[in-house]
Amino acid sequence: MATLQQLADAAVAKGVPGVVALVAQGDDVDVATAGVRAPGGAPMTLDTVVRTASVTKPILGALALAIVERGVVHPADEASRWLPELADVRVLRHPSAQLDDTVPLAQPITVQHLLTSQSGIGLVGDFSAPLMAAHAEQLGQGGDARSRPEPDELLRRVGTLPLGHQPGEGWTYNTGMDVLGVLLARATRTHLPDLLDEVLLAPLGMHDTGFALRADQVARTAAGCTRDGDDVVVTDSAQAQLDDPPVFPSGAGGLLSTAPDLLRFWRMVAAGGELDGARVLSPASVRTMRSPLATAEPGNAFLDDQAWGVGGAVDVQESQPFHALGRFGWIGSWGTAAYLYPHGTIGIWLTQLEFASPEDMGIVGDVLAEVARRDAARA
Incomplete structure (x- = not known):
């Protein structure tokens, strides 16, 4: 059994520039940070802004x-x-x-x-x-x-x-x-960023989440990186995000956010559509979102031993240590992950290193397996 901090430190030792990790069980929140926002840069902190990549999908599903x-x-x-x-x-x-x-x-x-x-x-x-x-x-x-x-x-x-x-x-x-x-x-008849802000982000207090980086966020934004042999190189700096905003607000993978903001979203899901008195979804819609509604052909590269709900995957088998029947959430290509486990545990893992190998996926798998272990202990 490893602590969350040990897992974050181990990821950095394996070449991940920086990590923010969070595991929440009710009001008990375990947080770990390690590494830097960019090679040679400032340390990762809890409020570091990251590209969430496909961790965007459950948020779009909730909006829909x-x-x-x-x-x-x-x-x-x-x-x-x-x-x-x-x-x-x-x-x-x-x-x-x-x-x-x-x-x-x-x-x-x-x-x-x-x-x-x-x-x-x-x-x-x-x-x-x-x-x-x-x-x-x-x-x-x-x-x-x-x-x-x-x-x-x-x-x-x-x-x-x-x-x-x-x-x-x-x-x-x-x-x-x-x-x-x-x-x-x-x-x-609304721009998607405005619609998302009105319906979800503002009511949930997710003030660091959006499709385009704000100038006041640049200093605490992590750079996108990739592996180049034994090196890690920056492919998308924080300044580049500000200078070159997207023309397409991608509901599939375009949101920037922070661990605290994502925690607010997932707490809403865990609570059946409500957070701090703000109801954004009915309990029935949340149940729909988390239900196994679609399956892929056997061996599908994207959806292995899982079904699909609305905007995220639902575990229907426990073939890996990180699986838990009924777990809902998804991962993103920038080394991100956010899941709600069946007994209410929320796991969030944020890096900005593109998945480039099975080893990189294994780093995330180790962390999610620890979240699954903690959730099972609540049963």
Whole structure:
């Protein structure tokens, strides 16, 4: 059994520049920081701002369910009502097919399909599939959120590409969450950043969270880094984030945040949609969010031994030490993770080192296994 601080220190010893780790069980919060915000820079602190990458997804999922509760959209609605670009898309004969090997759409894409990542829009589990390359090259998927074009242009391009599967007949990753964000913005006639702030961030007191870095946050923002052989190099400085804000607010992976802000979000989820007297979701919506609503084909590279709820994965097997039946949350490519465990434990792990190897994934796995152990002890 290792302490959280020992795990953070071990990560830095293995080349991770800096870490913020947090485990919360009710009012008992264990925090550890280690390393620096950038090579040669200031130490990591609890209030360090990071790119959350795909840890954004559960937050977008919560926003979408809140908009459903308001009656603006309904899960059965056809997505083309707000996204006409999707009305006549084609579908690949199988997920790894060539882009021109398609069949007609068997049924319309619905809001529900987007909520559960079953629309067919997204990354398939086969990394060699032509569709994967097309999403990376044409839609800026799989990389920095700032590589995506502005929303209308992204939807135009999405409409020119085939789906990976018929709506409702499979599960695809990432791009569909970006498309869901555009749908929410169009349906509410509001920019997604403003909508998110109004519905979730402001009521929950998440004042350090947003799609673009503020000038007052630069000094405490960690630099994005990657491994270069035995070295770690900066690929995205804090100043670059300020100077080059994204033109596309990515609901799939574009939020910046801090550990305390993320803790507030996950405490809301743990409490059934309410925090400090502010209710942003109904208990029923939170149950939906955390339910295993979709599954991927066996061996899918993104969703192994897990199902998908709304914006995050749900553990349905315990094949790894970090699994716990009913655990809900997700990880991000910048070395980030946030999960709610079945007995109420919240685990948050924030670095800014891109996942580059199984060893990097193993570092996160060790931490999440310790969170799972602590949660099981509460049973």
